[in-house]
Amino acid sequence: MENFFTDEYFMKKALQEAEMAFEKGEIPVGALIVIDNKIIARTHNLTEMLNDVTAHAEMQAITSAANFLGGKYLKNCTLYVTLEPCQMCAGALYWSQISKIVFGASDEQRGFEKMGTQIHPKTTIVRGVLADEAGKLMRRFFLERRKN
Amino acid sequence: MENFFTDEYFMKKALQEAEMAFEKGEIPVGALIVIDNKIIARTHNLTEMLNDVTAHAEMQAITSAANFLGGKYLKNCTLYVTLEPCQMCAGALYWSQISKIVFGASDEQRGFEKMGTQIHPKTTIVRGVLADEAGKLMRRFFLERRKN
Numbered sequence: 298m299e300n301f302f303t304d305e306y307f308m309k310k311a312l313q314e315a316e317m318a319f320e321k322g323e324i325p326v327g328a329l330i331v332i333d334n335k336i337i338a339r340t341h342n343l344t345e346m347l348n349d350v351t352a353h354a355e356m357q358a359i360t361s362a363a364n365f366l367g368g369k370y371l372k373n374c375t376l377y378v379t380l381e382p383c384q385m386c387a388g389a390l391y392w393s394q395i396s397k398i399v400f401g402a403s404d405e406q407r408g409f410e411k412m413g414t415q416i417h418p419k420t421t422i423v424r425g426v427l428a429d430e431a432g433k434l435m436r437r438f439f440l441e442r443r444k445n
Numbered sequence: 446m447e448n449f450f451t452d453e454y455f456m457k458k459a460l461q462e463a464e465m466a467f468e469k470g471e472i473p474v475g476a477l478i479v480i481d482n483k484i485i486a487r488t489h490n491l492t493e494m495l496n497d498v499t500a501h502a503e504m505q506a507i508t509s510a511a512n513f514l515g516g517k518y519l520k521n522c523t524l525y526v527t528l529e530p531c532q533m534c535a536g537a538l539y540w541s542q543i544s545k546i547v548f549g550a551s552d553e554q555r556g557f558e559k560m561g562t563q564i565h566p567k568t569t570i571v572r573g574v575l576a577d578e579a580g581k582l583m584r585r586f587f588l589e590r591r592k593n
Binding site for chain 1: 492493496497498499504507508511512515516517518531532533534535536537539540541560561562563
């Protein structure tokens with residue numbers, strides 16, 4: 298039987314979150330945390346609305362998933378995020394001991410891989426899932442912002 | 446005239462916050478954010494109580510100070526924190542463009558300097574202010590925890 302719950306399946310839902318951020322004038326990044334194919338957190342970037350540099354989609358997702366699970370460690374969980382996490386978010390993911398991180402577009406300037414941020418040894422990384430869609434949304438955002 | 450508002454003056458207040466964390470069974474780290482010698486955020490680690498790896502003293506201080514200022518950038522602000530920030534907190538401080546970070550004890554294992562986390566080019570770092578006091582509090586915490 299074909300697996301319905303693929304990385305692409307969940308990344309599409311993270312992209313819907315990114316579009317919600319876009320509509321609010323936020324840099325369009327969306328995130329999901331999933332355990333046993335169940336979505337337990339669904340968030341998007343809110344740094345402008347909350348006036349808070351810590352309000353990245355991933356940070357909210359970590360807090361929300363831990364709240365759902367009643368414990369601070371995200372073992373057996375997967376984060377789906379449309380853009381490669383930054384130093385802050387990768388640092389938070391390190392502490393969470395999350396099992397898997399799946400990201401869409403790479404962030405060549407501020408992404409944790411270029412910045413050399415350390416990820417927990419128990420964490421697996423999957424790159425580039427629906428990266429084109431995520432990248433297009435980012436480019437459209439910055440293009441529209443330059444026009445205004 | 447002697448300057449009353451020294452780094453030691455504010456770090457003592459951050460140490461009081463660390464002691465409050467200690468009393469709650471939290472890893473004892475306290476933080477303050479100061480602008481024009483005025484304390485605008487005063488926080489301590491709450492990761493256990495909130496079941497949230499993102500609830501470090503510094504993260505709460507950044508959110509709280511931005512809320513006070515009504516803007517997400519912490520220009521002209523100084524963070525006082527009893528322990529060297531981790532990757533996550535240093536990453537958040539990067540985004541905040543904070544002017545100055547003063548920390549007490551170094552964290553040889555998880556501190557941002559060893560981890561190579563990038564700090565904003567506009568940020569000045571001051572190390573080792575009341576480091577002995579902060580270090581003693583940390584050692585006392587882990588010693589008591591091992592006994593239980």
